Amino acid sequence: MEFIKWPLSAGLCPSLTQDVLLQLRGKGIETVIDFVSMNPERITAVCGLPFKRVLAIRRVLLAQYSSFPVNGLDLYDETLNTIAVLPTGCKELDNFLECGIYTGEVTEIVGISASAKTQFCHHFATNIAATLKQNVIYIDSTGGCSVRRMSELLKLNHPDEHLTSALSSIKVCKCQSLFEFKNAINEIRNNLQNEETFCSALKVIIVDSISAILGTCMYATSYVEGMSDVQKMGREINKLAKDFAIALVVVNDVVSTSVAVPSATTSNISFSKKPALGRCWSYVPSVRLTFEPVTEPTRLLPKDIMENDRSMDFTVSVTKSPRSFNRSIGLSVTRHGIVKIQK
CATH class of the missing domain: 3.40.50.300 (P-loop containing nucleotide triphosphate hydrolases)
Known part of the structure; x- marks a missing residue:
């Protein structure tokens, strides 16, 4: 299965600034899939970003690009x-x-x-x-x-x-x-x-x-x-x-x-x-x-x-x-x- 490669860009969320984007690209994290598929702790360690900022970016990306979740009880x-x-x-x-x-x-x-x-x-x-x-x-x-x-x-x-x-x-x-x-x-x-x-x-x-x-x-x-x-x-x-x-x-x-x-x-x-x-x-x-x-x-x-x-x-x-x-x-x-x- 081939995923759609949405590129990361500044402005997707308030925490994703141009400086943060350059740090992520320097470590090979260029798309939304690259970001959400990597463990937040590893992104913090590799890129030197604050853990709370990584979680905030991840939360916004999942809300915008993931499928809408259905509660099991509702289903x-x-x-x-x-x-x-x-x-x-x-x-x-x-x-x-x-x-x-x-x-x-x-x-x-x-x-x-x-x-x-x-x-x-x-x-x-x-x-x-x-x-x-x-x-x-x-x-x-x-x-x-x-x-x-x-x-x-x-x-x-x-x-x-x-x-x-x-x-x-x-x-x-x-x-x-x-x-x-x-x-x-x-x-x-x-x-x-x-x-x-x-x-x-x-x-x-x-x-x-x-x-x-x-x-x-x-x-x-x-x-x-x-x-x-x-x-x-x-x-x-x-x-x-x-x-x-x-x-x-x-x-x-x-x-x-x-x-x-x-x-x-x-x-x-x-x-x-x-x-x-x-x-x-x-x-x-x-x-x-x-x-x-x-x-x-x-x-x-x-x-x-x-x-x-x-x-x-x-x-x-x-x-x-x-x-x-x-x-x-x-x-x-x-x-x-x-x-x-x-x-």
Whole structure:
């Protein structure tokens, strides 16, 4: 990191006269950084200046050129005033997640195909719209967003709410490429800054799925450029969540990696699963939840759940969180959405 070299000049403060300036320059102290980075006792010993004068000059230089300090208690109070905890719509899951999904963070939902990730997004979005009367932007990149399914959830879980009013609080945005995703994020940021009507009550942004958008950029150009795009978008959505106190939920897939386990006779190959998009993405989410089907995963379409009354059990594990770690809970997907497993 290269510091700006502000030169010392007479008149910056009453104690910094021309004679003092010549003494400092004679000892190689020519910039503000040189002065404030040196111990005051050493300046007194080397230059022969009074200790009180050195402290007075140092105090003025720090007040003029240093960043404004923030009291830790004030920063803590500001954080408490801007952070909100949003309920998911399932009491057991809220208790498991320390009251729910936190704003100002990126929460990642990781799992294989047909592990209830999209069903959770539907359940969470409808609960925010109906219970808290807040707006939700649903960025759909896979075509899995079902308005019919969200309407069914609203009718079953919130029968007293007006269906049209609740659905109008959920805005669905189709993004099939990185270019469209960048434009959508930039438009959301501009609308938030300009306090556009819909975004003035925006509390949740759901991206389903982020791997479908960012995974393609690794192969469209070179691998290094693709990783750079992933990092840039990771910083952008993290900054968006923090700047406007929004809960940003992203859905990510898993990939299998093979690891050779040597033995006395042969080398066995073991397979492990990890979130997609690589290590450059791992720093982006503050909370990572892993969804795993209890039995062999079978894709449940909204029609199967609504008309055939089918259900699927799955587990939710916390694999990354500043509040809890290495815990899991069993849940089920039914017509009513995400509920506790019925024994």
